[in-house]
Amino acid sequence: MSNSTLRLGGLVAIAATLAACSGSPAGAASASSSASSSAATSSSTAASSSASASASTAASAFALEAKQVGSQGTILVAGSNGMTVYTFAKDVPNSGKSNCTGGCLATWPALTVSSASAATGSSAVTGKIATITRSDDSGLQVTYNGLPLYFFRNDHAPGDANGVYTNWMIVKP
Numbered sequence: 001m002s003n004s005t006l007r008l009g010g011l012v013a014i015a016a017t018l019a020a021c022s023g024s025p026a027g028a029a030s031a032s033s034s035a036s037s038s039a040a041t042s043s044s045t046a047a048s049s050s051a052s053a054s055a056s057t058a059a060s061a062f063a064l065e066a067k068q069v070g071s072q073g074t075i076l077v078a079g080s081n082g083m084t085v086y087t088f089a090k091d092v093p094n095s096g097k098s099n100c101t102g103g104c105l106a107t108w109p110a111l112t113v114s115s116a117s118a119a120t121g122s123s124a125v126t127g128k129i130a131t132i133t134r135s136d137d138s139g140l141q142v143t144y145n146g147l148p149l150y151f152f153r154n155d156h157a158p159g160d161a162n163g164v165y166t167n168w169m170i171v172k173p
Helices: 003-020 035-059 103-108
Strands: 064-069 073-078 084-086 128-132 140-144 168-170
Touching: none
Parallel strands: none
Antiparallel strands: 064 073, 084 168, 128 140
16 A cells, blocks of 8 residues: 555544544645545554654653744743644633543543643743543543643644644643
């Protein structure tokens, strides 16, 4: 199977997941639905594994940092891997819960830590950092000013900020 077939299949899978999360990217191209189901599944699985690895990496030596990222300005990133973090507009501040579950969570992995004491920030991070216990897996998800934080599975390198969609925002310190 060619890389372009896998990429197209991945776009189809991402489009379906984003629809479930009530978001569509500004100016995003429509993916053709003629891609095979197996290509979409393979690409989706690979992307999910990459995002899970990013979330796991952040949990091992966690700290939030404020970094200058291209045209986005100064934003919050996970300190251990430099990956951009996001909030979900459907989450209610200080509610103690995440409204991103199931397919949404596959695209927007939760930023988790092994203990509440690991949820720290550099001196440039001025808001309140805390954790909530997720209801689906009992993991500790990091919050910033009362909102749960997430990664975007299609951010592959520090400085990537591809997850700005309807209902999804980059976090400013």
